[in-house]
Amino acid sequence: MSNASLTSLANDLRHACQRVSRRVRFEATAELPPHQVSALWNLQHKTLTPGELAEAERVSAPSMTKTVNCLVEKGLVARADHPDDGRCKVLTLTPAGETVLREVGQVRNDWMAGLLQGLSKEERAVLRQATDLLNQVLEN
Amino acid sequence: MSNASLTSLANDLRHACQRVSRRVRFEATAELPPHQVSALWNLQHKTLTPGELAEAERVSAPSMTKTVNCLVEKGLVARADHPDDGRCKVLTLTPAGETVLREVGQVRNDWMAGLLQGLSKEERAVLRQATDLLNQVLEN
C-alpha cells in the first residue's frame, strides 16, 4: 500500500471513528455526564486509587476528587481505606454503579446496533474484522 | 447474522471507535480546545449563521456566541452581517482559520497513520472497506 493511501485511510478512518463517537454521545444521551461515565468505566472489573483513576482519565487529582465525591454521593462508587498504604484510598464500583454502567452501555449499543441494522452479512463480517484490527493496534 | 452477534459487533465497534476518538484527543493534542476545533470544522467549505452553528454543535446559542467571540478575537473566523436578514450574522473561516484546521488535522492524522503502520496490505484493505461502510451508515 502506498504512503498516500495509508494517509488517506488514516484520515478517513479517524473521521469515521470520531463521527461515530460524537453521534453516540449526542444521540444516546446518558443520565450521567460523560466524565462520570468514563470514570465508572475505568473501575469495571478492577479497583483503582484516585490517583490511578486521575491518570487514566488524564485529569488532575483535584478534579478526580470532585468527580469521585459526586459518584460516591450517588452511591455508584465506594471509597475505602487502602489496606497497606494509609495515604491511599481504594475505589470500587458498587452494584448500583454496575447497573448504571450497564444501562448506559445498553442505550449506546442499541443506537449503534440500529446504525448497523441494514447491512448485509458480508458487510458486517468486514466490520467485525475491522473492529478486531482496531483493538489490536490500540493495544500498543 | 444472528441478533446476538449483531449486538456484540455493535458493542465492540462502538468501543473501538470511542477508544480511537479518545486517544486521538489525548495523544494528538491540539493548540485549540476541542469545541473550538469542532466549530471551525463546521465552517469548512461553507458559511453558517451562529444559530446554525449552535445547532450543529448541539450547544445553546449563548454558548456559541462565546465560542465564536473567541474564534473571532483569534482571527480564525470572520463575522459579518447577513445580506438579506438583518437579524442574522454570517460566519466564515479566515485563511488563518483554515491553516489552523489543516494543522490540527495533520497532527491527528499522523497519529492515526502511526497506529496503522504495522498492518499488512490485506488488513488495511479491510479497514478501508469498513471505513466506507461506516460513512455510509452514518449518512442516515
Add this chain to the structure above:
DNA sequence: TATTGTTATACTCTATAACTATA
C-alpha cells in the same frame, strides 16, 4: 408577534497552589 443574536447570571468541570496525613 416571532425570530436572531447577545448580555446577565449561575452552575459544572477543570486546573494550580496550599494543606494534611502517611511513608
Add this chain to the structure above:
DNA sequence: TATAGTTATAGAGTATAACAATA
C-alpha cells in the same frame, strides 16, 4: 523529605432567562 489525597481558589464552557434589533 516525598507521596496521596483533599481543600481553596480561579478560569473556562455551558445553560436558562432577559433583552435588543429585525422580520
